[in-house]
Amino acid sequence: MIDDTLLTDIRSRFAHVAACPFTGPRVFFENAGGTLTLSSVVETSARFAAIPDNQGRANGAAQALMDVIARARAAGADFFNAPDGQVIVGESGTELLFRLVRTAVTRQGRGVVLGSTVEHPASRSAAAHWAGVMGLEHRLVPHDDALGLVTPEAYAAAVTPDVTVATILHTSPVTGMGMDLPSIARAIRAVAPEALIIVDGIQHASHGHIDVAAAGVDGYVISPYKVFSRHGYGVAWVGERLTDLGPEQLHGGPARNWELGTRDTGAYATFSDVVDYFDWLGGQVGSAETRRGRIEDAGRAIRAQETRLTEAMLHGTGNLKALAEMPGVHVIGGTDNQAREGLVCFWAEGHAAADIVERLNTEGIRTHTRKADHYSGNILTPLGRDSAVRVSLCHYNSVAEVAQFLSVMADILKD
Numbered sequence: 001m002i003d004d005t006l007l008t009d010i011r012s013r014f015a016h017v018a019a020c021p022f023t024g025p026r027v028f029f030e031n032a033g034g035t036l037t038l039s040s041v042v043e044t045s046a047r048f049a050a051i052p053d054n055q056g057r058a059n060g061a062a063q064a065l066m067d068v069i070a071r072a073r074a075a076g077a078d079f080f081n082a083p084d085g086q087v088i089v090g091e092s093g094t095e096l097l098f099r100l101v102r103t104a105v106t107r108q109g110r111g112v113v114l115g116s117t118v119e120h121p122a123s124r125s126a127a128a129h130w131a132g133v134m135g136l137e138h139r140l141v142p143h144d145d146a147l148g149l150v151t152p153e154a155y156a157a158a159v160t161p162d163v164t165v166a167t168i169l170h171t172s173p174v175t176g177m178g179m180d181l182p183s184i185a186r187a188i189r190a191v192a193p194e195a196l197i198i199v200d201g202i203q204h205a206s207h208g209h210i211d212v213a214a215a216g217v218d219g220y221v222i223s224p225y226k227v228f229s230r231h232g233y234g235v236a237w238v239g240e241r242l243t244d245l246g247p248e249q250l251h252g253g254p255a256r257n258w259e260l261g262t263r264d265t266g267a268y269a270t271f272s273d274v275v276d277y278f279d280w281l282g283g284q285v286g287s288a289e290t291r292r293g294r295i296e297d298a299g300r301a302i303r304a305q306e307t308r309l310t311e312a313m314l315h316g317t318g319n320l321k322a323l324a325e326m327p328g329v330h331v332i333g334g335t336d337n338q339a340r341e342g343l344v345c346f347w348a349e350g351h352a353a354a355d356i357v358e359r360l361n362t363e364g365i366r367t368h369t370r371k372a373d374h375y376s377g378n379i380l381t382p383l384g385r386d387s388a389v390r391v392s393l394c395h396y397n398s399v400a401e402v403a404q405f406l407s408v409m410a411d412i413l414k415d
């Protein structure tokens with residue numbers, strides 16, 4: 001769906017696509033650490049940083065700022081496919097996950113908090129912490145080491161009617177696998193229909209579409225720097241049932257307000273830029289008549305392009321040897337995993353992951369070492385690994401860049 005002409009157009013919309021401002025030309029395969037930034041986001045950030053006015057005043061500037069926020073919230077509602085609820089901005093994805101989990105667990109104050117071992121520590125730590133404070137059980141559903149994900153069946157086996165809060169990771173930033181979110185939510189609701197379900201969608205957001213209505217969840221959190229915007233804020237959709245519990249609040253302030261303190265209008269404006277980008281891309285690859293339809297078309301095109309790239313990496317392109325066929329290479333989650341979302345994590349017998357990452361970096365290919373620490377130990381330790389190489393792609397990457405990677409890898413592994 002994304003041909004060479006469109007790929008050129010796509011790449012022209014991002015900053016620092018082919019070269020790092022610090023180190024020069026490079027292939028960017030570190031998208032799970034933060035995607036490329038839209039040039040529109042860079043321009044919007046600078047524009048809003050210069051505005052001194054605050055919201056909520058009786059003047060034209062304040063009104064313009066509030067209009068920007070209202071437009072971004074409406075764009076966000078389409079992005080999440082949110083039937084109701086609120087799109088809010090917080091300090092970071094992690095902070096928003098803590099806030100939603102804290103509100104859900106402390107206000108429920110009873111029952112079991114359910115999560116899974118595949119989760120990033122953001123949601124897992126929040127649930128463990130607040131379940132501990134409230135004296136509640138924090139039950140972890142085991143993930144499947146071979147597949148690099150947790151299944152709906154595993155959630156179904158662990159859920160009991162007393163589950164009041166559940167957390168789900170949409171996509172793992174270590175294995176790269178996407179969970180079957182609607183089926184996991186259905187498995188939870190089949191047994192605990194009133195459970196509040198909070199989703200960490202931070203790794204998923206740049207890789208395809210989000211649909212909170214179809215998933216039937218109560219909260220969904222993303223980090224904009226991992227979906228073409230910048231650092232400095234997180235975005236969440238919060239459903240009505242979660243808001244009904246009563247978020248932390250300024251005394252006398254609006255009871256259903258989740259946002260604490262003055263908003264950065266520029267953050268909202270840059271999130272609008274992200275939705276505009278999905279809207280534009282959807283228009284290039286489909287003919288949908290609504291913004292939501294175009295966002296969905298963009299999601300399909302992104303997924304198709306990323307599959308093309310990871311297939312080229314795993315199974316070879318041109319006459320280059322496939323990563324999966326290189327000596328001693330083990331790909332986490334297997335080489336034909338349909339749940340893969342643009343990310344390949346591997347180790348190679350006899351080569352330290354950090355050495356491979358350093359060699360790739362020297363040859364102008366940026367990847368990242370995942371260590372068995374508090375971020376990735378839940379995935380790597382059960383596999384008996386202390387580290388692995390993470391290669392994370394995005395739809396703006398090209399098969400030529402994958403070929404460059406394969407050729408350097410072949411060289412590294414022949415040493």
Ligand SMILES: Cc1ncc(COP(=O)(O)O)c(C=O)c1O
Pocket residue numbers: 032033092093094095120122123169171172173200201202203223
């Ligand atoms: C799945 C997932 N959850 C949470 C986080 C933490 O996000 P942040 O540092 O933006 O708060 C990350 C970061 O990469 C992530 O991939």
